[in-house]
Amino acid sequence: MNIVSKNLQSKDMHIDNIIIEINILIGYFKDYRETGFSKAIDEAKQVAIEMCIDPIFPQKHLIQRKKTFDESSSSEEISFTAEENFKVNYFLHIVDQVIYSLETKFEQFKEYDRVFGFLFPYNLRGIEDKDLKSSCHCLEKELKFEEKSDIDAEELYTELKLFETLE
Template sequence: MVECFPKAKSFFGVVQRIYTLFSSSIKRWKVFQDKVAGLTIKPLSHIHWESHVESVKAIKEQIVHIRDALLDIAEVAEDSKTKSYAETLALYDLESFEFLLGMTIWYNLLWAINIMSKFIQSEDMDIDIAINLLQGLDQFLDEFREEGFVSAMNEAIQMASEMGIESKFREKCIIRRKKQFDESGNDDVIQLAEESFRIEYFLFIID
């Protein structure tokens, strides 16, 4: 899924870059530990799927402190490349409402899938329980498809408020079509970026 969906690849690319920036220097890792007292960020692994949910959770639950740590690194950076790298992550990526919304959606999905995955891989896996869990996961996905976007939006809006940023999309997607005979107004029908995100990102992932 991640490799075949460019927006997902971009999202997890940010997650990995945050880890890489902090972990590639003892000094920068110390900044992280001083600013972020809770969960430790982790690298993504193509082998261990659980690493994805752990990585996203660490950022989601501590995003304000992680942003502050990135800005601290930018202030003391010894070279312009590291300064620019840290500022971009802090002020462009983490302060993007699309990123916050995507992170909320991914966390909910990864959390549900990870529970199923861990049980299936356990040594004492019972086939009847596994079937029940799969049915439960299927039901969760159906319900999340119908109601998950609204709840994710509300959570992302709350997160944006805590970060002191606007809860709006940076761009709008415009779809043009011919006006029907019984319609009034302009020929152009504007689809807000929120709806575009719901269809092209949220529903794409679920489906």
């Protein structure tokens, strides 16, 4: 997380690199959601032992609720161990919040990539003529306001083709 944050703050960071970095980070947290709990517990137990603390989850007192006469006796209540409770109610909740936050906050970057992504040098080199022309028209449409546009798709296409031949 820290490395990605530092990269995002660098002066020469490009939007295409931001999208790649964020997707890698989201993938990391999705993997961590599945495999990270046991690793985190092992590390926490090790730290607790070093601090001379019992590496156990304290068991909370379970409140027994009386059933009313019309409740079925077959209704099962789910009870978790203290460790399972921590995993479900804290660990997974926090990791899910991180994933959701990353996905929603960087959704705009994905939109920029959708609209402007064809202009990135590594995309521009390998794009076919029909796709380039289509992307130019999509960009013109996106930048239109009250039927006026700052760019002309055909002129942009021609300029990009000239730029491509200069390289």
